[in-house]
Amino acid sequence: MRLTHGRVTLELHELRQAAGPALLLLHELYGSAASWGEAPAMWPGAVYALDFCGHGRSDWIKGGGYYAELLVSDADAVLAQVGHAAVAGAGLGAYVAALLAGARPDIVPAALLLPGAGLDGGGERPDFDRPRVPLDVAVPGEPGGDHDPLVRVLEDVRPSDYVAALVEPARRLLLLEDGEPRPPWWQALRRHPRAEALTGDLRAALACLAG
Numbered sequence: 001m002r003l004t005h006g007r008v009t010l011e012l013h014e015l016r017q018a019a020g021p022a023l024l025l026l027h028e029l030y031g032s033a034a035s036w037g038e039a040p041a042m043w044p045g046a047v048y049a050l051d052f053c054g055h056g057r058s059d060w061i062k063g064g065g066y067y068a069e070l071l072v073s074d075a076d077a078v079l080a081q082v083g084h085a086a087v088a089g090a091g092l093g094a095y096v097a098a099l100l101a102g103a104r105p106d107i108v109p110a111a112l113l114l115p116g117a118g119l120d121g122g123g124e125r126p127d128f129d130r131p132r133v134p135l136d137v138a139v140p141g142e143p144g145g146d147h148d149p150l151v152r153v154l155e156d157v158r159p160s161d162y163v164a165a166l167v168e169p170a171r172r173l174l175l176l177e178d179g180e181p182r183p184p185w186w187q188a189l190r191r192h193p194r195a196e197a198l199t200g201d202l203r204a205a206l207a208c209l210a211g
Helices: 068-082 092-103 149-154 160-167 184-189 202-210
Strands: 002-005 008-016 023-026 047-051 086-090 111-114 173-176 195-198
Touching: 002 068, 008 068, 023 068, 023 092, 023 202, 047 068, 068 092, 086 092, 086 202, 092 111, 092 160, 092 184, 111 202, 160 184, 173 184, 173 202, 195 202
Parallel strands: 023 047, 023 086, 086 111, 111 173, 173 195
Antiparallel strands: 002 008, 008 047
């Protein structure tokens, strides 16, 4: 499904058709809807997955840049089509899922936050000593594939109190913990009054999200 949103056209994938609660999947940095593997089969209802702008089959932005709030608006445009849906996000998609849950508590009953690429973002404060790599130069460890090199700037700086304030209206947050360190914004969300820490695998986490 192709959705026109602002200056770009987004690719929305319907990965599973079924009666029951809907789920919207939001991929990690440099990922796409294809990153979710067998996850759609673990959900009891319809499953949709978005390719963020600059990723997968969605358009690249021309004459502008990428930032997390732009991806939130991408996902919000999807919800306008899909309607009431739980949200699961990995890495950068987890950050977006949290902000979306805070912005649309009327139609997002719960959000599941998962680890993945882009989870750390740019940190709490700017690192002025960090070397800046030209966008036409390959970065070790960065995957190839279907993404705009400019999406690197999605690793921008956001303080944790910014995220905590915007997510405060969310109805339910599920944070999948695996013992690995988490960035300050994630740590702040652990104190959300409707946050729940989960352990285990993706299947168990999705079952909790559906419950």
